[in-house]
Amino acid sequence: SQQGEEDPQALSIQEGENATMNCSYKTSINNLQWYRQNSGRGLVHLILIRSNEREKHSGRLRVTLDTSKKSSSLLITASRAADTASYFCATDDHNTDKLIFGTGTRLQVFP
Amino acid sequence: DTAVSQTPKYLVTQMGNDKSIKCEQNLGHDTMYWYKQDSKKFLKIMFSYNNKELIINETVPNRFSPKSPDKAHLNLHINSLELGDSAVYFCASSHATAPGLRPDTQYFGPGTRLTVL
Secondary structure: OOOOEEEOOEEEEEOOOOEEEEEEOOOOOOEEEEEEEOOOOOEEEEEEEEOOOOEEEEOOEEEEEEOOOOEEEEEEOOOOHHHOEEEEEEEEOOOOOOEEEOOOEEEEEEO | OOOEEEEOOEEEEOOOOOEEEEEEEOOOOOEEEEEEEOOOOOEEEEEEEEOOEEEEEOOOOOOEEEEEEEOOEEEEEEOOOOHHHOEEEEEEEEOOOOOOOOOOOEEEOOOEEEEEO
16 A cells, blocks of 8 residues: 555644654655644645655644655644644655555644 | 645544545646545555556555546545544645656645544
């Protein structure tokens, strides 16, 4: 299966702490995306990083990509209770038009 | 000003019934998708359409039939519903404008929770 895997499956932290989630994938990619899903809602796009980029920032989010290790990380700094959600990485299948989603990390931020 | 909308939000039905889920996007995107998310939150693509043309058709039972009357709408019809069809179904759209172009940022609808009894 090409499906990416995320680590950890679940993460609980206090407000103000940083949260780091990792994603590993199996095939060559053109880009990798991170999405957030609040409970009972659809996915919301957070950030896209291309295969020729190593790091990207967006507000409190920092994404890294290591294509040699086929892995990416999402760092949320100074977390807030509102960051509580599931986070998914998604890679584009090099040969088709599909996005392959990871298994997700459930993040719980306690106030 | 909803970007991607789906109806209904909840659908509870008996095994063997036929049901439809509707999706509309007002983002001007050319490509629309249907995903299935199971109870473990595993999200998998089912279909994608580009300008009303079927692009991706995963290994989905032929009881599932997507229909795209125009590029702003992609509906999903399911015949002879089975217990295993219970899941949340998400519609999404993106700017990926033609086969072979890399999938761009996708915008998801709120989901339709289907429960088959």
